[in-house]
Amino acid sequence: MKGNDKNGLKKGPWTPEEDRILVDYIQKHGHSKWKSVPALAGLNRCGKSCRLRWTNYLRPNIKRGNFSSEEEQLIIDLHALMGNKWSAIARHLPGRTDNEVKNLWNSRLKRKLIQMGIDPITHEPLTDPRLHQLLAAASFSNLINNPLDIINALMLQSDAVATLAKSLHLSHNMLQALASTPTTMASQDPTKACSTSNEYQFGSSSESLPVNVPNLDTTPQPIPPMAPRPTIVDNHHETNNITNPSSTTFQEWDDFMDGGEASEPYWRDIIDFGSILASLGGFEALTYSMGGIARARHHLSHGLSLS
DNA sequence: AACTACTCCAACCGCTGTTCT
DNA sequence: GAGAACAGCGGTTGGAGTAGT
Numbered sequence: 001m002k003g004n005d006k007n008g009l010k011k012g013p014w015t016p017e018e019d020r021i022l023v024d025y026i027q028k029h030g031h032s033k034w035k036s037v038p039a040l041a042g043l044n045r046c047g048k049s050c051r052l053r054w055t056n057y058l059r060p061n062i063k064r065g066n067f068s069s070e071e072e073q074l075i076i077d078l079h080a081l082m083g084n085k086w087s088a089i090a091r092h093l094p095g096r097t098d099n100e101v102k103n104l105w106n107s108r109l110k111r112k113l114i115q116m117g118i119d120p121i122t123h124e125p126l127t128d129p130r131l132h133q134l135l136a137a138a139s140f141s142n143l144i145n146n147p148l149d150i151i152n153a154l155m156l157q158s159d160a161v162a163t164l165a166k167s168l169h170l171s172h173n174m175l176q177a178l179a180s181t182p183t184t185m186a187s188q189d190p191t192k193a194c195s196t197s198n199e200y201q202f203g204s205s206s207e208s209l210p211v212n213v214p215n216l217d218t219t220p221q222p223i224p225p226m227a228p229r230p231t232i233v234d235n236h237h238e239t240n241n242i243t244n245p246s247s248t249t250f251q252e253w254d255d256f257m258d259g260g261e262a263s264e265p266y267w268r269d270i271i272d273f274g275s276i277l278a279s280l281g282g283f284e285a286l287t288y289s290m291g292g293i294a295r296a297r298h299h300l301s302h303g304l305s306l307s
Numbered sequence: 308a309a310c311t312a313c314t315c316c317a318a319c320c321g322c323t324g325t326t327c328t
Numbered sequence: 329g330a331g332a333a334c335a336g337c338g339g340t341t342g343g344a345g346t347a348g349t
Contacts, residue, residue, distance in 0.1 A: 011318080011319075012319090013318075014317090014318090033334080034334075034335070035333080035334070035335095047334085048320095051335075052317090052319080055336095056318085084338065085338090086337075086338065087338085098337075099316080099318085102338070102339085103316050106315095106339095106340095107315055108315090311348085312348080312349095313345105313346085313348095314347095315346100316342105316345105317341105317342095317344105318341085318342090320338105321339090322337085322338090322339100323335105323336085323337080324334105324336080324337095326332100326333085326334075326335090327331105328330105328331090
C-alpha cells in the first residue's frame, strides 16, 4: 500500500501537510475537475485519491467519533430496505460518509445481527441450516428431546430462569420490531413513505430507489403477542415492562448481551439458541418452555421434585 | 515481555453510470 | 451514436492499535 504507483504518484496514508495543501486549494478553487486538482494544488497524488480524501475526511461537517445507538439502528433499518447501498444510507446520516457506514456495518453491525439470530443480508431470521449448525455445535439437541432436561439444567443456577426468560422476551420483541419495521418507518418518517409501485421514495427530491420490497403476500404474518413477562423473572435486576417493540428494543438486547448477566459463554449459547428457536417461529415451543420454567421454579420454591 | 489474534478504519482497486466531445 | 473522460460506488486490503495468552 505504501510508496508510489507506476506513474510515480504517492500512495498510502495522507500526511497533515498534504491535507493542508488539499484543503487550502479546494477552499480557494473548488474541485470541478478532480483529475486536475493534484497538479494545480501541487500534490503528488492522483485525482481519485484527492477526491476520496476530501469526501471521506477533509470536507466540512464531517462527524467523527462513535456512532450513536440511534445512528446504528437507522443504519440497520435502512440496510434492510436498501441493501449495501452505502452512499444512499449515508445520505440519511448527516456528517457520516459511505465509507464510515460501510466499515461500521462490516466490523460490528453485521456480527451483531448474526448474534441476534438475524441474517444480515436478508434481515430475516436465520434459517434451518444455521440452526442445525448451531445444534450440531452444541449439545442442545438432547435438550429439545426432553424439555424437562432444560429445566433441570436451568435449575442448576439460581439466575438461570431469569436470564433465559429475559433473553426470550427480548428476542421476541426484536422480532416484532423487525417484522414491523417498514410499516413503522413509513408511518413515522414521511421521507421513508412506501409507494404502491414497490419503490420507496426518499426525501423531497425525485430520487427513488427501487428495492426488493417484500411482496405483502409473502410478508411474514405478524408475530403474535407474547404472554406477559412472567413475574418469576429475576430478583437481582429491575423488572422492565417490555410489552411493545420500540426503538429501544435493540439497545435492550445490546445491554443484555454486553452486561454481566449474559456474559458467560454457557449462557450466551443458550440465548443464541433461544433467539434462533424464536426466529423459526417456535413461539409455542417458547411458551411451552417458559411455562415449564415457571412451573419448575414453582416446584423448586416449594421444595418439590422436578420429576 | 513477546507473541498471536482480533478489530477498526483509511485508503486503494476495479467496475459502472454519467457527462462531455 | 460512439468513444473518452470523469465521478461515484461498493468490495477489499493492509496497517495500527488493542486484548488475550
